[in-house]
Amino acid sequence: MENMTLLDFARGPGLQWALWIFCLGVLWRIVGAMYLLGTKDLSKFRRNHYIRDGLRACLTRSTPAEAFEDKIRFQHISGYAWHIALFVSVLFFAPHILFFESIFGFSWPHLPNTIILFSGAVATALLIALLIRRVVHPVQRLISTIDDYISIVVVLLPLITGLAAFAHIGGRYETMLALHLLAVELMLIWYPFSKLMHAFMTFPSRYQSGTFFGHRGVKA
Amino acid sequence: MNVESTSVHELEAAIENLEPTVERLGLSDEERVARAKRAFLRKLDGRKAVDLDTCLHCGMCAEACPFYETTQDERYAPVHKYRLLRRVYRRQLSPMRFLYRPFTPDITIDDLREWRHYVFDACTGCARCDMICPMGVNISSLIRIVREGIGAADLMPPRLQRMKDEQQQKNSIVGVDGQRLRQEIAKLNEQGVTVPIDKDGADTMLLTTVTELRMFPSQLGACASILTKAGANWTMYPDAFEAANIGYVAGDTAAMRVATKRIVDKAKEKGIKTVVVGETGHGYQTLRWLGANTVGERLPFDVVSIIEFIQQAQADGRIALKKQDNGASVTYLDPCRLSRKGGLIEQPREILKSMGFDVRETEPTGRENYCCGGGCGEYVLSTGSELRHRVFELKKNQFDDTEADGVVTACASCRFNLHVGADKTNWQMPIKSLVETVAANMAD
Numbered sequence: 001m002e003n004m005t006l007l008d009f010a011r012g013p014g015l016q017w018a019l020w021i022f023c024l025g026v027l028w029r030i031v032g033a034m035y036l037l038g039t040k041d042l043s044k045f046r047r048n049h050y051i052r053d054g055l056r057a058c059l060t061r062s063t064p065a066e067a068f069e070d071k072i073r074f075q076h077i078s079g080y081a082w083h084i085a086l087f088v089s090v091l092f093f094a095p096h097i098l099f100f101e102s103i104f105g106f107s108w109p110h111l112p113n114t115i116i117l118f119s120g121a122v123a124t125a126l127l128i129a130l131l132i133r134r135v136v137h138p139v140q141r142l143i144s145t146i147d148d149y150i151s152i153v154v155v156l157l158p159l160i161t162g163l164a165a166f167a168h169i170g171g172r173y174e175t176m177l178a179l180h181l182l183a184v185e186l187m188l189i190w191y192p193f194s195k196l197m198h199a200f201m202t203f204p205s206r207y208q209s210g211t212f213f214g215h216r217g218v219k220a
Numbered sequence: 221m222n223v224e225s226t227s228v229h230e231l232e233a234a235i236e237n238l239e240p241t242v243e244r245l246g247l248s249d250e251e252r253v254a255r256a257k258r259a260f261l262r263k264l265d266g267r268k269a270v271d272l273d274t275c276l277h278c279g280m281c282a283e284a285c286p287f288y289e290t291t292q293d294e295r296y297a298p299v300h301k302y303r304l305l306r307r308v309y310r311r312q313l314s315p316m317r318f319l320y321r322p323f324t325p326d327i328t329i330d331d332l333r334e335w336r337h338y339v340f341d342a343c344t345g346c347a348r349c350d351m352i353c354p355m356g357v358n359i360s361s362l363i364r365i366v367r368e369g370i371g372a373a374d375l376m377p378p379r380l381q382r383m384k385d386e387q388q389q390k391n392s393i394v395g396v397d398g399q400r401l402r403q404e405i406a407k408l409n410e411q412g413v414t415v416p417i418d419k420d421g422a423d424t425m426l427l428t429t430v431t432e433l434r435m436f437p438s439q440l441g442a443c444a445s446i447l448t449k450a451g452a453n454w455t456m457y458p459d460a461f462e463a464a465n466i467g468y469v470a471g472d473t474a475a476m477r478v479a480t481k482r483i484v485d486k487a488k489e490k491g492i493k494t495v496v497v498g499e500t501g502h503g504y505q506t507l508r509w510l511g512a513n514t515v516g517e518r519l520p521f522d523v524v525s526i527i528e529f530i531q532q533a534q535a536d537g538r539i540a541l542k543k544q545d546n547g548a549s550v551t552y553l554d555p556c557r558l559s560r561k562g563g564l565i566e567q568p569r570e571i572l573k574s575m576g577f578d579v580r581e582t583e584p585t586g587r588e589n590y591c592c593g594g595g596c597g598e599y600v601l602s603t604g605s606e607l608r609h610r611v612f613e614l615k616k617n618q619f620d621d622t623e624a625d626g627v628v629t630a631c632a633s634c635r636f637n638l639h640v641g642a643d644k645t646n647w648q649m650p651i652k653s654l655v656e657t658v659a660a661n662m663a664d
Contacts (some may be wrong), residue, residue, distance in 0.1 A: 032315020033273060036266040040496065042512035044519070046563050061356050064280075067584035068352045071283040079278075079354070137293040139279040143303070145482065148277050193316055201274040206356030208267055213350075216509060217563025218587060220349065 007174050010181035017068035025192025025202060033201075046217035057210025057220055058203050078126055085123035086112060089116055089162070118165060124159045147194050154190045157183035234434070235396040243623035249329040252373035256332055259372035260471075261393045263365045268358035271362060272309050274355045275299060281359055284352035286341040286590045290610035298349035301338045302362035304331055304369070328573075332375050339367045340377050340471075341604035344595030346556040351588055360561075371471025379608040385510035387466045388475040391459065391482065393430040398458030401428075404437045405456070412449060413441040419455035423493040426456050427483065427507075428464035429500045431632035435639075437618040439632060442524055442659035443498050449662055454496070460486035461502030468510070469597030480506060480514045487521050494522045496529050499655055501557035502596060503630040508562065510548050525558060526655055527567050527630055534574065540663040550652070551580045553615070553638070554589040555631035568630055568654055575661045590615055594637030612641035620651055626650035628657060 005090065047053065065074055090096060094110040101107040131152045134140045161183045165176035213220030222616045239241045240271055247255070282288040282297035294300065298490050304327045310320040345367075347360040362440060374389070376384075387393050392400075405415040416422065426447060432439045447454045458493040460482045467475025524532075533539045549570060565586045582589065593611030598604050615638075619627050627633050627649055638651045 029273070030317050033266050033269040034270050035315075036264065036313070038267045039265050039513070042516070042518050043509050044512070044522070050254075057356055061354055064354065065351060065588055066282060067588035068280075071279045072352070076354075137279065139282045139288075139297045139300075140277065142294045143277045143279055143297060143299050145277065177360055189352060193319055195276060196277055198274055201270055202355050205270050205274040209350065209353075209358050210268065211355035212358060216558060216561065218565070218585075220356075 007178040007181070010178045010185065014182060014185050018188040022188040022191050024136065025159075026197065029192050029197055030200060031096025041215065043215070045215040047214050049214060050211050052209035053219070054210040057213075058206045060219075061206045061209075077128060082123055082126040082130065085119040085126065086159075088119040089123055089159070113166075117163070120159060120163050120166070124156065124163065127156055127159065150190065151194045151196055154187050154194075155196070158187055229292060236250040245457050246423065247374055252332065253327060253329055256304075256369035256373040256375075257308055257312070257327065259369040260365055262304050262310060262639070263332060263368065264305075264313055265311055267358075268532065269309065269313070271357045272306055272339045273314075275357050276305075276355060276373075278354070280352055280354065281349040284348045285343075286348070286593065286604055286611045286614060287527070287607055288348070290614055291607065292342035295338060296342045298343070298359045298363060301335070301343055302359065302366050305333055305362055305366050308337055309335035318567055323592075326332055332370055335366060336370050336375055336377065339363055339370065341598070341601055342607055343367075343592065344556065344591045344598045345411065346595055347560050348556075348588065348590065351560065369471075370382055370474055372475070376470045376472065377603060379598055379600055379602065382464065382469040383600070384466040384472050387462070388472075388478045390427075391462075392413035393462065393464060393466060394434070396430040396433050396462075398461070400433060401456065401458050401461050404433050404440065407437065408441045408444065411441065413444050415440070415444045416455040418457060422453050422455035424452045425490070425495050426454055426461075426490045426498065427495060427500075427503065428456070428461055428498045429503055429632055430465040431464065431636055432498060435604060435636060436653060439499050442653065442655040443496070445659045445662070446530060446533070446539065447496065449663045450529070450538040452529075455664070457486050457490070463497050463500050463507065465503065465506040466504045466597070468502060473514075476506065477514050478492070483507060484511060484515050487519075492521050497523065497525050499526060499564070499630050499632050499635075499653060501555035501633065504562055505557040510593070523565055524564070524632070527558070527564050527571065529569055530655075531567050531628075536569070541571075541658065542661045542663050544661075545576070547578060548576075548585050549578035549580050549622075549624045550626050550657075551582055551594060551619055551622040553619075553627055553629040553631075553634055554586060554587075555629060555634050556589075556591050556595055558630060559589065560587055564630075568628075569657060571654065572628060576656060577659070578624075579623040580624045582615075582622055590618070592634045592637045594633060595640075599633055599637045599640070608637070609641060609644065612637065613645070616641060616645065616647055616649075624649075626652050628652045628654050630654040 043075040064076055088111065093116045097107050097110050103204040112151050134148060158180060161176060161180040165173060165180045170176055210220055226439065277299060279297055279299060281299050285296060285298050288298040307327055308322050310324045310327060311317060314320055343363055345364055349359040353359055366631055383393055391397060393506050396494050405417065408415055426443060428440045465476055465479045467479050483495065495507065496508060511523060512519045534541065552568055552572065569579050591611065592615055593608040627638065635651055637652060641647065642651065
């Protein structure tokens with residue numbers, strides 16, 4: 001009964017509160033940044049192709065320039081692998097799709113469980129590898145803040161509890177499912193206060209970098 | 221020792237005489253910190269907030285920084301260099317500051333003194349880090365703000381402090397003033413090169429730099445020959461000729477404004493339509509891209525680099541360049557503020573190719589080229605000499621790999637830095653100026 005109560009909480013008010021905090025927090029942070037406004041550049045631009053230069057940077061920054069590739073290959077590949085594995089696990093697992101359908105009202109095809117299990121395991125392993133790298137690599141260790149570590153842990157928890165629930169290990173299924181949901185809710189609550197916000201900031205940042213350098217005639 | 225090496229030592233000695241290298245008294249530690257924070261907050265806008273909020277602390281920028289690459293010292297990672305700015309942002313400006321403040325330490329006077337080394341001795345603002353960031357963070361502009369904060373705290377390296385004070389108060393740099401300009405022009409006149417001074421009705425104004433005048437006056441002569449040959453109605457003004465802006469270099473925005481305003485006011489007063497900036501990277505940047513923002517109004521004249529002037533004159537048929545017939549090869553050193561931060565990447569190469577040179581590229585090159593190690597005042601700092609030399613070695617090896625007959629650049633500071641490095645290592649590759657090369661190859 002107690003476990004069911006935990007699951008009920010996780011499915012009900014816990015999820016609602018987490019989503020509210022997530023949405024309002026993200027909005028607050030985006031509006032807050034916009035409120036600071038930009039300083040108008042009075043220089044005479046060499047190029048005036050704002051949109052083209054901005055969109056180009058959104059695209060080109062997805063892969064490093066050839067001159068840098070050798071030095072950042074691990075981060076480049078592991079970054080892509082981690083995000084792809086995460087999104088496959090989140091978006092194409094049948095129970096997840098049912099959950100999204102209950103919210104959005106539409107669904108999409110799912111992938112076989114073996115693929116989901118594999119991608120979940122890959123995402124978890126890669127995140128642990130990136131955590132270890134952050135602790136071991138001298139530059140990353142120096143520049144890391146508590147946010148960097150907490151964010152990794154907060155993203156790891158839904159993955160680990162999800163895999164445990166999927167594999168029926170660590171306790172009763174309902175208990176593990178409740179823990180998985182609570183872990184997701186913890187991530188949603190942590191999200192707007194942390195570096196996880198980069199999901200909303202990356203493209204604006206790339207865009208403004210593209211226009212900044214584009215004004216000067218540099219394809220960035 | 222050749223003539224150029226003698227000039228290099230002359231300028232080095234002049235800079236050495238700027239000591240004592242001690243911190244100027246006058247401000248309390250609290251006031252210095254408060255000033256630095258005010259300078260940070262003045263420059264933090266929505267763009268910078270997005271940049272700071274987007275940074276993932278992935279550390280990739282370190283792999284683009286020549287100072288990190290040549291030392292493997294993690295403190296030189298670009299992301300670390302703007303850490304103080306991030307702390308002030310999170311404590312005082314971030315939309316989440318109420319949450320971050322208890323967990324984010326305030327900046328201290330010791331921090332400012334420590335970061336002075338990172339942002340002056342170990343950063344030339346070359347912006348190579350901007351090119352690698354997968355998030356598109358404009359890292360160099362964030363580091364630049366830290367430099368300005370330390371400048372506002374009057375904690376810039378004492379040598380730069382002396383130089384920017386001199387420029388701000390006396391309109392001269394290491395003693396090079398309007399009088400010295402007249403002397404150099406008189407020498408050029410004896411060589412048959414005419415430089416009009418204070419000419420009425422001129423529509424084009426040429427700027428040069430202290431480095432050109434003290435070490436490479438032939439660069440000024442070459443610019444003069446090119447402008448005259450192209451039929452420009454041009455002149456120079458002894459009270460507004462200096463493109464170098466030590467206020468910018470030192471992170472002192474007030475001093476920077478004074479130097480910029482001298483040029484802008486003179487150009488406006490004389491009805492100048494085009495200001496041509498000689499061979500200088502930061503001089504071009506401070507007027508071309510930052511000038512209007514510094515004085516707070518759009519400039520009523522065009523600012524062009526001598527590179528752009530040459531190319532336009534070629535296109536208009538006002539000058540023609542002779543083709544080399546000996547198959548000589550050169551490699552080109554991109555001054556960071558002309559190329560990556562200025563958009564002049566292809567143009568100098570096209571000029572060299574139009575003279576028949578076999579232009580050989582270093583690896584990497586163009587947008588991703590490495591700084592010479594001496595940019596943004598770095599080349600005058602005694603505290604940065606070892607780091608600077610390491611970066612020079614990196615560049616030297618790249619130049620050598622091209623097996624070119626010589627290296628050409630379009631910035632007197634870069635050229636100076638290469639000469640200093642060449643002198644220390646007995647490097648033999650000829651170091652040439654683009655304008656001198658052009659002037660020597662102008663068809664009659």
